[in-house]
Amino acid sequence: MTAQQTGRVTAVHGSRFLVETPEAVFDCVTRGKKGGIACNDRVEITPTSSTGAVIDKILPRANLLYRSDRFRSKLLAANIDQVFIVTAAVPSPNPQLLNRCLVATEAAGIPARIVVNKTDLAETADLLARLRPYVALGYPLIALAAKQDAAAMQPWLTGKTSILIGASGVGKSTLINRLIPEAEIATREISTALDTGKHTTTHTRLYPLPDGGTLIDSPGMQEFGLGHLDLAGLQDAFPEFRPLIGQCRFYNCRHLKEPGCAILASVAAGQIMAERWHGYVSLLKELDAPRY
Template identity: 45%
Template sequence: MDKAPVLHGRVIAAHGRHYTVELSDGSLRKCFPRGKKAVAVVGDRVCISPQGELEGAIDQVLERSSLLYRSDDIRSKQFAANVDQLLIVVAPEPLFSDDLLWRALVAAHSADIKPIVVLNKTDLHASLPRAREQLSLLANTGTEIIEVCATNPEQVHARLGPLLQERCSLLLGQSGMGKSTLLNVLVPQAQAHTQEHSQALGTGKHTTTSTRLYHLPGGGDLIDSPGFQAFGLYHLSATDIEHGFPEFSAGVEHCRFYNCTHRHEPGCGVLAALERGDIAPQRHDLYKRILAENEAQGRY
């Protein structure tokens, strides 16, 4: 009996242990992993064995260029691979969380993924200055900030289109930031559902329930991920966390001790930069919180 051929494809959707794999000819197969662990994530390039006409088993996940995690007190979970850049959507209303935004930035920098902050809803003129002031604390991090109004498709394509071509980008944001509206502009065939955020609660309802990859009309790929209300970083080492704060890098070179934690050591270049005002105190406070959280979990 002839052995079934090995097929190569890319995971474009994941829900639990069920995956949609797009093959090189553009056809789709519903796939499952061999064994008990769901090892593949959206963006993975995989080898599968056909199972019937429309299904398959994932035999191997090929080498990744990058991998993003979400984690909480219980576990860390992989959710996207081979991502070139992270687009984090924020808006003047509802008020976005600095803590969540900055944690997502740490995750991107630690994985050597370029982060871009997309300030959406720029037509909300009354609350726009407050949002810009929040983002000004990222001035020394080298983070690119793009302002758009998702209800102005021409503007969105003009400002984001060139950044997305020939790249795999992950679209991420808290609920209510207009992420699904932005997705619909960039990928019309996505037909993502949009909902008005609740004025009473000051937050939005999740409109994305699973992670999915879309091909952009102008080239490149866009991965849409569910809105997040938490972004744990328990999977990161102390070195990874330091790497997640690019404004620390110049100061690190002047630390007296090679294993400096940048919290209390004498001769610390990072603390000296903080004292000079080169590092925002709020950013250094987050760095200390993340270290303390991971230490409390016994991560290192």
């Protein structure tokens, strides 16, 4: 029972991890205080019993989606093909959460798609109109009512590893349950395997899709810090800024109020959405804030 095995992390719950190998599913801990393991990481483990194991090593990642505040990073998932940012008109969305999710996804080099859920609600028309410019930026938008039908998602998912992120209450769990009939049972099994008695909904976990592929559910987020980016990384995460970088009068322009700024000129001309520039400014200010 002590031979090393390779598997993938199928659920993360605090410092406990479920790892699935060709042989079994193991309830794992890490050696020492080593953290930094994400859902869908490939890992090497050493079993310590028929159901328990220790994670020895994370195998190299294709990518890593994460957020961070001044104090710590929160890993969302590794090795993913696409990120679905789920929004809904109710509860009333914070437009900057969408921008932060988009920036994190761009910074990780992963394609982003926007899902507008709850199209059955009248308020959704306004949200769809407000988000139309994001389609012009290159982000596909999928509108659906998960409560009724999630067929619009299906063609996007097959054969891919995807994650759903977004505020709590937008309908991520409803969508998962619609797409994966066994999800509720799987969720209960994971909770039984990982729960230490405490009530919690902070798991990140993955589900195999019926037609092939993997879908990862993440806990709802109200905040989305990106303290790990630097100025160059931040600018580059806005696709509409990219053609303008290097065209400002000052080589080290931060696009805040500098004269001769190509990005500010584009915002003034209505070519760059003011809402996007405001998102950039608020992220830049966080980069400037002292870190502990």
